[in-house]
Amino acid sequence: MFDLRNLRHAYDGAEVLQVAAWQVEQGSQWLVLGPSGSGKTTLLHILAAILSPTSGTVNVAGQDLTALKPADLDRFRGRHIGIVLQRLHLVPSLTVTNNLLLAQYLASLPQDASRVREVLASLDVADKADAHPHELSFGQAQRVAVARAVVNRPTLLLADEPTSNLDDARCAQAYGLLESQARACGATLVVATHDQRIKSRMSNHYELKERA
Amino acid sequence: MNLATVSLAYLRARALNTALNVLLLALGVATITLLLLATSQLEERMQRDARGIDLVVGAKGSPMQIILSSIYQLDVPTGNISWKQAQELASNRAVRKIIPLALADNFRGYRIVGTNHDYVSHYGARLVQGRLWQAPLEAVLGAELAAQSGLTLGASFIGAHGMGVGEGEHMHEAYSYQVVGVLAPTGTVVDRLVLTDVTSVWAVHADQYDIKDVARVAELMPDDEKELTALLVQYASPLAAATLPRYINQNSQMQAASPAYETARLFTIIGVGVDVLRGFAVMLILAAGLSVFIALYNALLERRYDLAVMRTLGAGPGKLMALMLFEGVMLAGLGAALGIALGHVLTEVLGLAFRAAKQAAVTGWAWVPEEMWLIGLALTVGIAAALLPAWRAYRTDIAGTLARG
Numbered sequence: 363m364f365d366l367r368n369l370r371h372a373y374d375g376a377e378v379l380q381v382a383a384w385q386v387e388q389g390s391q392w393l394v395l396g397p398s399g400s401g402k403t404t405l406l407h408i409l410a411a412i413l414s415p416t417s418g419t420v421n422v423a424g425q426d427l428t429a430l431k432p433a434d435l436d437r438f439r440g441r442h443i444g445i446v447l448q449r450l451h452l453v454p455s456l457t458v459t460n461n462l463l464l465a466q467y468l469a470s471l472p473q474d475a476s477r478v479r480e481v482l483a484s485l486d487v488a489d490k491a492d493a494h495p496h497e498l499s500f501g502q503a504q505r506v507a508v509a510r511a512v513v514n515r516p517t518l519l520l521a522d523e524p525t526s527n528l529d530d531a532r533c534a535q536a537y538g539l540l541e542s543q544a545r546a547c548g549a550t551l552v553v554a555t556h557d558q559r560i561k562s563r564m565s566n567h568y569e570l571k572e573r574a
Numbered sequence: 575m576n577l578a579t580v581s582l583a584y585l586r587a588r589a590l591n592t593a594l595n596v597l598l599l600a601l602g603v604a605t606i607t608l609l610l611l612a613t614s615q616l617e618e619r620m621q622r623d624a625r626g627i628d629l630v631v632g633a634k635g636s637p638m639q640i641i642l643s644s645i646y647q648l649d650v651p652t653g654n655i656s657w658k659q660a661q662e663l664a665s666n667r668a669v670r671k672i673i674p675l676a677l678a679d680n681f682r683g684y685r686i687v688g689t690n691h692d693y694v695s696h697y698g699a700r701l702v703q704g705r706l707w708q709a710p711l712e713a714v715l716g717a718e719l720a721a722q723s724g725l726t727l728g729a730s731f732i733g734a735h736g737m738g739v740g741e742g743e744h745m746h747e748a749y750s751y752q753v754v755g756v757l758a759p760t761g762t763v764v765d766r767l768v769l770t771d772v773t774s775v776w777a778v779h780a781d782q783y784d785i786k787d788v789a790r791v792a793e794l795m796p797d798d799e800k801e802l803t804a805l806l807v808q809y810a811s812p813l814a815a816a817t818l819p820r821y822i823n824q825n826s827q828m829q830a831a832s833p834a835y836e837t838a839r840l841f842t843i844i845g846v847g848v849d850v851l852r853g854f855a856v857m858l859i860l861a862a863g864l865s866v867f868i869a870l871y872n873a874l875l876e877r878r879y880d881l882a883v884m885r886t887l888g889a890g891p892g893k894l895m896a897l898m899l900f901e902g903v904m905l906a907g908l909g910a911a912l913g914i915a916l917g918h919v920l921t922e923v924l925g926l927a928f929r930a931a932k933q934a935a936v937t938g939w940a941w942v943p944e945e946m947w948l949i950g951l952a953l954t955v956g957i958a959a960a961l962l963p964a965w966r967a968y969r970t971d972i973a974g975t976l977a978r979g
Contacts (some may be wrong), residue, residue: 403977412886413973433890440888447976451883455587456580463575469888473575510887 363388363518363550364409369418371404379404381418384568388517391544391551393561396570402554405570406520409552410443411435423517440469444516444549446540448523450507452495458482458506459491462513469514481509484546485539500527504536512543519549525557533559577893581900584873592905595866599909600916602858603952607917609852610944612924615936617841620646623763624833626696628815631655631663631822632804637831638840644675644804645833647685647763650737651677655828657800663807663822668814673806676775679733679746684719686733686751686768688775694757696806697764703727704755707770710777710788713751714769717759718929729753733768733778746778749788776800859955866905867959870898874963881967882975891968898964899957906956910949 369381379401386392394402407413408420411427420427423442430438452461462478482488485505487498495503504524511519521540525533537553537560544551553560561567585592624645632640635652642649664672673696676688687693691706694714704727706714715725725731730752735744751770759765776795777788785794809815819830874881881894922938929935 404973407973407976410886412976436885436888436890439886443886445886447883449879451879453580453583453880453883455583460575460579460583464580464884465887467575468884468893 363390363423365419365421366408367419369408369415369420371401371408371413371415379408379415379570381405386550386552388550389545389548390566391541391564392553392566392568393564394552394554394568394570395556395561397556397572400570400572402556402570403522406445406522406552406554409518410445410520411439437470440471440514442517444511444514444519446504446507446511446519446521446524448526450495450503452503452506452510454495457492457494458487458498458509461495461506462510465510465513471514478513481513482506485509485543501532501535505539508539508543512547512549515547516549519544519547519551521551521553523555523557524553525555525560530559533557534563537563577897577900578904580897581904584877585901585904588869588873591869595862595869595905596909596912598865599859599862599906599952599955600913602855602862603910603913603948604916604920605855605858606852606948607914607945608920608924609848609855610942610948611917611921611938611940612936613844613848614942614944615940619761620837620840622761624837626808627806627833628809629807629819630804630831630833631660631807631828632831634827634829637829638836640804640829640831641833641836641840643677644806645763647687647767651803652829654801654803655805656798657802658797659826659828660802660805663805663826663828666818666821668810668818668821669807670810671808674772674802675804675806676772676801677737677803678775679735679778680737681719681731681733681751681768682723684716684723684766684768685737686713686770686775688770688772690772693806694764694769697760697762699757699760699762699764701755702758704753706755707774708754710771710773710791711749711751712754712770712774714755714757715753716765716767716769717757718765718935719768720756725753727753727756748781749778772802859952862909863955863959866902866956867962869905870902870960870963871966873901874898874966878970878975881970882972885970885972886976891970894967894970895964898967899960902956902960902964903953904956906952906954906959909956910952913952914945914949 363386366381366384369379370377371379394405396402404413408415409422414428425438427435453464456464459478462481463473466473479488482491485508487502487505487509490498490502490506498506519540524540525536528536540551540553627645630640630644632644632651633653633655639649639652643651660672660674663669671692673692674689677685679686694706730750732750733746735746757764773792777791780788780791783795783799785791787794809818819832822828822830884894918938921936925936925938
């Protein structure tokens with residue numbers, strides 16, 4: 363599904379990430395593990411096509427991302443990537459439904475209200491469709507954030523530290539949502555975390571070393 | 575879901591700030607709208623009132639006062655002129671036509687103007703009821719006066735001495751006017767006048783000469799005692815403009831005043847005040863622009879994560895830029911629309927106050943082309959205020975912003 367080779371990224375000359383080679387099959391589910399500062403977020407941003415690596419090749423869904431023009435990268439993100447951020451960042455002034463419609467609109471995809479309802483229902487937040495983000499509990503907001511990430515049926519679903527602030531029960535629940543939603547749309551799932559609790563839940567691990 | 579939906583949702587989310595900016599802009603736009611409407615209508619009205627009158631001749635005094643009192647019926651006259659001198663002037667070859675005016679009295683603040691039928695035809699006033707006056711103390715009412723006073727055909731009324739209500743307590747109770755005609759609206763000074771024959775004005779004051787038969791006042795009154803207030807003069811040829819005013823000023827006790835010159839002078843004087851107000855209004859609009867800029871800039875800082883997230887959802891930088899610009903345009907558009915509406919309503923309210931004071935009315939239900947420029951100015955201010963925030967939105971560093979969040 364994606365293929366990273368000789369990947370390096372540096373901020374202001376300081377190297378923060380190095381990936382010699384990493385290939386992943388379509389539909390597989392992966393944990394990117396490593397302590398804080400090991401470059402997990404950077405790796406996720408490179409996979410999400412919002413950051414270009416300093417060197418190396420990034421091939422995602424058959425596209426060489428380093429060869430795409432900025433406008434093509436925008437389109438690529440809209441069509442292929444779903445991302446759940448640690449702080450969920452729903453648009454506060456829009457309702458839950460509109461947050462999901464916004465994802466379809468910004469990806470230049472047709473706006474499909476029935477798809478929005480279906481996704482919200484599958485995440486058990488259909489009754490919050492007209493609520494604003496500040497009216498949601500954290501658990502509900504997280505479901506909506508997952509819904510927004512999968513509403514466009516991405517081929518690659520990314521999650522950055524989705525469970526770091528959650529108790530054990532909620533952690534398991536959140537992880538279950540990502541797993542089942544990725545499976546439902548056939549997406550490859552990559553979760554970056556330093557949360558050791560979910561280590562046992564997934565068999566595919568990619569470990570990043572702490573950098574000096 | 576489109577950029578407009580998102581912009582509006584953001585504007586609604588900080589409704590108080592949005593309302594403040596819209597209001598600030600609206601006040602500036604409303605002030606300019608009011609000035610545009612009032613000055614254009616007053617100017618047009620004053621030009622209409624003075625159209626076709628080349629020269630006004632009155633008693634010696636301020637030419638401006640002669641114009642204001644005789645054409646616009648605003649100021650008090652400079653005094654009286656002799657009827658015999660007026661007759662002499664009428665026979666001057668440089669003069670095509672003279673319309674005499676005799677002012678002395680009012681009816682509930684509306685002036686009673688003694689004149690001849692030429693005055694009615696000069697302003698193109700048509701009768702809707704009755705006929706023009708044929709004898710002293712027969713009166714024809716202007717449209718606005720007829721509507722306000724409720725006087726109808728055949729009604730009688732008495733005049734009060736002086737040019738306005740409360741000016742003189744003295745009522746001419748012995749002489750009552752009879753309404754014989756009502757004029758259609760002309761949009762000129764005529765609408766607010768009682769028109770009658772010059773001899774009526776003499777008749778009302780006839781007891782000073784012991785004249786009992788007012789119908790024959792023109793015959794019985796000695797010519798030397800007959801007086802008029804002013805003469806509206808039309809030149810026989812453009813050449814007369816060069817000679818006639820000087821001739822009158824040097825060879826008679828009368829004073830010539832040019833409506834074109836005095837009206838232009840009046841607008842120069844008013845214009846200073848209008849310019850000051852307009853400058854003030856432009857300052858208001860610029861202050862509103864600054865306020866919109868600050869609001870959008872703060873919004874941008876608040877929203878930097880939203881913007882970065884929108885980029886991860888596939889939005890190009892152009893869309894984020896358009897989003898901020900759209901908000902600026904929305905604020906400016908709302909402000910302009912509200913301001914134009916407010917300006918028209920304020921003008922109408924001002925017009926009602928003018929009408930209550932029996933002055934030339936302005937209406938808010940008219941439109942001037944300059945308002946398009948005003949809308950353009952407001953939108954330009956809105957766009958200019960949004961430019962820097964829009965550029966910053968365009969340059970959003972997605973990965974950097976999200977990594978910090």
